[in-house]
Amino acid sequence: MAKITGAQVLADMLAGYGVSHVFMVPAVLRRTFVEMERRTTIARIHAHGEKAAAYMADGYARASGRPGICMAQVIGALNLAAGLRDAWLAHSPVIAFTGGRDPSTKFRKVYQEVDDVPAFEPVTKWNATVDAVERFPDMVRQAFRAAVSGTPGPVHLQFRGNEGQIDADEAEMEALVEDLFARVPPFRPEPEMQRVLAALDILQQAERPVIVAGGGVRASGAGAELVLLAEALGIPVATSLNGKDSITGSHPLSVGVVGTYSRESANRVVAQADLVCFIGTEAGGMTTHFWAVPKIGVSAIQIDIDAETLGRNYPLKAAVLGDAKTVLAHMLKHADPATATRRTPWLELTGALCREWRDANRPMLESDAVPIRPERICSELTRHVPEDAIVAVDTGHAGMWMGGMFDLRSSAQSYMRSAGHLGWAFPAGLGAKCAAPHRPVVVFTGDAGFWYHIAEIETAVRWGINTVTVVNNNAGGNQSKRGFDRAYGGKQTERSRELWTFRPVNFARVAEDIGALGIRVEKPGDLAPALARALSANRPVIIDVVTDIEALAPPAVS
Numbered sequence: 414m415a416k417i418t419g420a421q422v423l424a425d426m427l428a429g430y431g432v433s434h435v436f437m438v439p440a441v442l443r444r445t446f447v448e449m450e451r452r453t454t455i456a457r458i459h460a461h462g463e464k465a466a467a468y469m470a471d472g473y474a475r476a477s478g479r480p481g482i483c484m485a486q487v488i489g490a491l492n493l494a495a496g497l498r499d500a501w502l503a504h505s506p507v508i509a510f511t512g513g514r515d516p517s518t519k520f521r522k523v524y525q526e527v528d529d530v531p532a533f534e535p536v537t538k539w540n541a542t543v544d545a546v547e548r549f550p551d552m553v554r555q556a557f558r559a560a561v562s563g564t565p566g567p568v569h570l571q572f573r574g575n576e577g578q579i580d581a582d583e584a585e586m587e588a589l590v591e592d593l594f595a596r597v598p599p600f601r602p603e604p605e606m607q608r609v610l611a612a613l614d615i616l617q618q619a620e621r622p623v624i625v626a627g628g629g630v631r632a633s634g635a636g637a638e639l640v641l642l643a644e645a646l647g648i649p650v651a652t653s654l655n656g657k658d659s660i661t662g663s664h665p666l667s668v669g670v671v672g673t674y675s676r677e678s679a680n681r682v683v684a685q686a687d688l689v690c691f692i693g694t695e696a697g698g699m700t701t702h703f704w705a706v707p708k709i710g711v712s713a714i715q716i717d718i719d720a721e722t723l724g725r726n727y728p729l730k731a732a733v734l735g736d737a738k739t740v741l742a743h744m745l746k747h748a749d750p751a752t753a754t755r756r757t758p759w760l761e762l763t764g765a766l767c768r769e770w771r772d773a774n775r776p777m778l779e780s781d782a783v784p785i786r787p788e789r790i791c792s793e794l795t796r797h798v799p800e801d802a803i804v805a806v807d808t809g810h811a812g813m814w815m816g817g818m819f820d821l822r823s824s825a826q827s828y829m830r831s832a833g834h835l836g837w838a839f840p841a842g843l844g845a846k847c848a849a850p851h852r853p854v855v856v857f858t859g860d861a862g863f864w865y866h867i868a869e870i871e872t873a874v875r876w877g878i879n880t881v882t883v884v885n886n887n888a889g890g891n892q893s894k895r896g897f898d899r900a901y902g903g904k905q906t907e908r909s910r911e912l913w914t915f916r917p918v919n920f921a922r923v924a925e926d927i928g929a930l931g932i933r934v935e936k937p938g939d940l941a942p943a944l945a946r947a948l949s950a951n952r953p954v955i956i957d958v959v960t961d962i963e964a965l966a967p968p969a970v971s
């Protein structure tokens with residue numbers, strides 16, 4: 414076998430795994446980038462910050478189900494680690510490469526000597542070092558294997574040398590890749606049939622059941638099976654924020670997102686259920702409004718790919734370990750649709766709860782107020798986001814507005830959201846567009862969220878990454894307002910506003926200056942034409958929507 418460099422083997426392996434883009438701040442693995450140009454078609458997206466690069470890789474991964482690759486030299490390693498936090502929480506298969514310490518200079522206060530490896534530990538499934546070039550092939554294979562297997566998640570490999578100069582070394586190596594681990598899920602483990610039948614039996618006996626579908630349904634691609642089972646048995650479906658695109662909002666059995674950043678109708682349905690069936694969700698605090706919806710002690714069954722998730726938060730009547738799509742397909746095959754009549758009164762009630770929510774919120778969803786209400790933006794997006802779009806949503810109020818008020822119209826639309834990190838959505842949307850260049854990508858973010866990575870407008874323009882970003886611009890980090898008012902004894906003062914308000918800025922003008930298309934919207938009637946123009950512009954677009962600083966997203970439970 415001829416000797417090749419680490420750079421050559423790494424470039425060939427990434428191409429072999431189907432990687433189309435990598436996201437980084439230079440300089441790391443420099444020779445690998447040269448080999449990528451010579452040997453592959455991989456685009457080397459050079460971002461303005463490591464955290465943004467990690468979010469781009471995360472968006473890429475969530476949009477495609479394939480690992481997203483981000484990189485930083487030793488100096489930027491902890492910035493990159495910070496960016497893995499959201500991928501970790503959302504179970505997104507991001508692979509991070511960093512430069513690291515060299516044994517020949519370790520412990521001598523060499524330039525930038527910090528041991529970064531431990532900082533990756535809490536945000537990765539696997540955190541390892543590559544110290545000898547002949548280990549490139551097996552370590553890279555293990556990185557892909559770990560990222561996509563079981564419950565997916567981030568992986569970190571630290572390469573020897575502050576810029577990963579180990580990639581210049583040579584050894585006899587083969588760029589062998591395993592197609593199996595190029596995407597989620599590599600395997601679809603079969604469940605134990607008697608457990609499937611036991612769970613199905615409980616579900617069919619229930620008079621007021623509800624399904625809570627999470628990100629595991631999305632990772633497994635089980636949306637179609639989920640909807641068919643719900644239809645066969647007449648069971649309403651709530652989702653977590655991560656599972657929002659497992660059922661369309663217009664489906665008659667859809668009751669909305671349950672939990673804290675939610676739609677109240679979903680919380681009312683789940684609170685009244687006599688059985689909750691959790692599928693591909695950890696039933697964590699956000700999805701259950703800190704275990705208040707449903708209350709602990711409710712009859713529950715759960716389906717998950719991870720045994721440690723089964724029963725972690727709710728004692729279970731039945732637990733099924735397996736791939737969501739596979740388990741649901743088995744359930745569907747054995748389901749008895751005749752049992753659905755038992756649930757007719759329940760479906761009438763849940764339908765009424767959903768209609769009540771819509772009637773109560775219609776004035777805001779259709780509001781003509783100036784400054785614009787965020788609810789109106791959400792309903793315009795529901796109407797005008799294309800049939801095959803990817804929607805990426807930031808956190809805080811953005812997550813609440815869109816989680817609760819926006820509806821997917823088509824099962825070909827995807828929804829992904831920040832798992833809590835402000836500023837995630839804009840760069841994640843850019844990554845998603847790289848993964849799915851032929852699909853429209855629409856980002857929704859607040860202004861505080863947008864400020865975080867505003868520099869990436871330049872990256873989008875430079876690379877022609879044509880996403881449409883809608884900024885809910887209220888010149889403040891509005892979600893913080895309630896909390897500060899409380900801290901100030903229930904009143905707002907001139908000085909307390911210093912803690913969460915900004916100068917008014919016209920993001921459309923900023924965008925234009927950087928070379929993107931900027932559209933400023935101040936009247937609700939201008940939203941639809943702005944979206945139409947943006948979606949056909951074939952350029953990065955920032956739609957700066959001037960909104961009401963007094964608008965507060967509704968609480969989970971009124």
Ligand SMILES: Cc1ncc(C[n+]2csc(CCOP(=O)(O)OP(=O)(O)O)c2C)c(N)n1
Pocket residue numbers: 808809810811833834835858859860861862863885887889890891892893
């Ligand atoms: C990294 C990070 N830091 C802090 C927060 C806390 N936080 C949540 S929402 C928010 C303000 C959001 O402001 P903006 O994006 O403008 O949305 P608005 O509430 O004004 O609609 C902050 C600071 C967070 N979620 N993530």
Ligand SMILES: [Mg+2]
Pocket residue numbers: 859860861885886887888889890891
């Ligand atoms: Mg704001």
